[in-house]
Amino acid sequence: MSVTPVIEADVLRRQDPELAEILLGELARQSTTLQLIAAENFTSPAVLAALGSPLANKYAEGYPGARHHGGCEIVDVAERVAVERAKALFGAEHANVQAHSGSSAVLAAYAALLRPGDTVLALGLPYGGHLTHGSPANFSGRWFDFVGYGVDAETGIVDYAQVRSLARLHRPKAIVCGSIAYPRHIDYAFFREVADEVGAYLIADAAHPIGLVAGGAAPNPVPYADVVCATTHKVLRGPRGGMLLCGSELAERVDRAVFPFTQGGAQMHTIAAKAVAFGEATTPAFTAYAHQVVANARVLAAGLAAEGLVVTTGGTDTHLITADPLPLGVDGRAARGQLAAAGLVLDCCALPHGDSRGLRLGTAAVTTQGMGEGEMAGIAALVAGVLRGRVDARSARDEVRDLVGGFPPYPG
Numbered sequence: 001m002s003v004t005p006v007i008e009a010d011v012l013r014r015q016d017p018e019l020a021e022i023l024l025g026e027l028a029r030q031s032t033t034l035q036l037i038a039a040e041n042f043t044s045p046a047v048l049a050a051l052g053s054p055l056a057n058k059y060a061e062g063y064p065g066a067r068h069h070g071g072c073e074i075v076d077v078a079e080r081v082a083v084e085r086a087k088a089l090f091g092a093e094h095a096n097v098q099a100h101s102g103s104s105a106v107l108a109a110y111a112a113l114l115r116p117g118d119t120v121l122a123l124g125l126p127y128g129g130h131l132t133h134g135s136p137a138n139f140s141g142r143w144f145d146f147v148g149y150g151v152d153a154e155t156g157i158v159d160y161a162q163v164r165s166l167a168r169l170h171r172p173k174a175i176v177c178g179s180i181a182y183p184r185h186i187d188y189a190f191f192r193e194v195a196d197e198v199g200a201y202l203i204a205d206a207a208h209p210i211g212l213v214a215g216g217a218a219p220n221p222v223p224y225a226d227v228v229c230a231t232t233h234k235v236l237r238g239p240r241g242g243m244l245l246c247g248s249e250l251a252e253r254v255d256r257a258v259f260p261f262t263q264g265g266a267q268m269h270t271i272a273a274k275a276v277a278f279g280e281a282t283t284p285a286f287t288a289y290a291h292q293v294v295a296n297a298r299v300l301a302a303g304l305a306a307e308g309l310v311v312t313t314g315g316t317d318t319h320l321i322t323a324d325p326l327p328l329g330v331d332g333r334a335a336r337g338q339l340a341a342a343g344l345v346l347d348c349c350a351l352p353h354g355d356s357r358g359l360r361l362g363t364a365a366v367t368t369q370g371m372g373e374g375e376m377a378g379i380a381a382l383v384a385g386v387l388r389g390r391v392d393a394r395s396a397r398d399e400v401r402d403l404v405g406g407f408p409p410y411p412g
Contacts, residue, residue: 030409032401034379036346038208038320038362039180041237042369042409043273044280050273051239061265063098063255075268082271085278086243089214092222094251097232097274098258098266099242102207105229106132107139108244110174112257113201113227116143118173121166121200123158124148127352128181128322130205147172151182151352156313158182160190167198177221178205178229181349181360183301183316185209188224201226207242209318211235211364214281215290218318226250235293235319235364237286238277239270289367293319296363299373303380312351312358319362324351328387332357335387342386342396344379369407378403 012020030042055075061068064076079097086095099105114120120140122133127150131138134146147170149163167175175198177191188204195202204221210230212218221228228245232238246254259266280286294317301321305311310324325335332348336359339346349360363376382399385391391399 027410032404033343033345034400034404035365035409036344036361036363036379038347038360038364039231039234040362041211041234041364043233043237043239043277045410046280047237047239047273047276050276051269053269053272055272056267056269058268059265060268062259069265075271078268078272078275079266082275082278085275085282086245089278089281090210090220090222090228090245092228092245093248094246094254096244096246096254096258097241097271098263099229099244100263100267100270101240102205102229102231102242103130103132104258104262105231105242105244106130106203106205108254108257108262109203109227109229110140110144111261112250112253113203114144114173117145119145119147119170120174120176121147121149121163121170121172122176123179123182124150126350127151128179128349130178130180130207133176133178133205153353156352157184158186160187163191164194164197167194167200171198172200174201174203176203176205177225178207180208181320181322183297183318183320183322184313185219185317186221188219188221192224195226204228205230207231208234208320211237211281212290212294212318214278215287215293217287217290217294227254232274232277235290236277236281237364237368239273241267241270241274243274292372293363293367296367296371296373296376297321300361300363300376300380303377304383307380307384309359309384319364319367320360321362322349322351322358322360324356324358325387326356328384330387332359335359338386338393339383341393342382342391343400344383344386344396365409366407369404369409371403371407375403375407 058075059069060072060075064079082097083095123129132140134141152159175195177186202225204225209218213220232241297316301311301315308327312322336348346361348357351358
């Protein structure tokens with residue numbers, strides 16, 4: 001890869017040297033630290049090229065063939081390509097690729113299926129539920145009556161018996177399955193069964209696993225859910241954005257919920273970049289990548305557990321790991337700060353049935369860089385070394401810089 005598609009440095013330096021230095025500084029940060037945030041990845045130069053293309057100039061409210069602006073002949077083709085590629089990739093009858101983000105996609109799904117005041121059953125926020133799953137600070141918690149299900153206190157696995165019991169008790173209009181911090185596969189067939197039993201819509205929030213689904217490394221929610229909401233970044237390795245997948249019977253309702261109900265003009269450069277990412281995800285190389293992401297996550301989780309951290313659910317099926325560093329004498333917030341100072345960039349999160357915060361990390365970005373199981377074992381040891389005080393921040397940063405130098409995100 002060449003760095004040129006990432007930043008047209010010479011052009012930007014001449015036009016706006018202040019911003020050029022900021023962008024180049026971020027490139028330097030990404031190239032000298034370990035990106036272990038579960039929701040982040042490195043897009044390809046082709047995706048970045050589409051994001052910086054002339055399609056950024058085009059206003060295109062509406063949908064292909066029915067725009068509110070003239071001159072949309074070319075961008076109509078780009079959106080149709082993105083839609084067809086998404087449908088083929090995930091086996092969906094309909095795809096909407098205009099959602100600006102994962103949260104926008106969830107908002108549109110609710111707008112298509114629900115009315116304010118309706119009851120919704122979703123994973124509780126303390127167990128990994130997203131803000132759009134009923135947080136009082138979010139539109140979801142203000143507009144709908146959310147009931148939260150949880151996880152088993154011993155295993156950390158979704159309490160499926162509780163899901164059924166709460167569904168029968170509250171008779172929700174919709175059930176949401178999905179999480180931002182749950183490392184195991186979701187039993188979509190079970191959720192479909194329960195939704196049918198109580199007459200509820202099933203909404204799958206697959207923002208995190210959708211890239212693994214594309215690579216055949218995770219179950220596909222499309223055959224089970226009425227609407228699937230997802231992001232196009234994370235493991236899918238596309239631009240930051242969202243999408244919705246559904247059956248043909250809900251296509252018009254979903255499309256109208258995106259535009260004109262919740263959004264205005266589509267971001268055509270982003271839609272083109274989504275099309276590029278969907279195309280890349282059909283390749284054997286991406287399939288191998290998705291499976292390597294999971295293999296790396298399992299080794300990293302096992303390494304952290306061997307070093308004394310308590311890994312939620314005892315491991316992972318996905319790219320995502322949550323772990324409690326308290327046995328090493330530090331809580332999640334403090335641990336995140338210590339690790340950031342050492343060049344290890346990750347998140348903290350709520351832990352089920354715990355008072356402290358834990359760590360949330362993932363392997364999507366480091367796998368894109370070409371790292372494998374050997375590197376994951378080394379990263380686990382480095383994390384523990386920093387948290388135990390065996391490795392000081394400066395030495396750890398040198399080690400991280402050497403590691404990333406061997407696996408640069410954008411060689412060249």
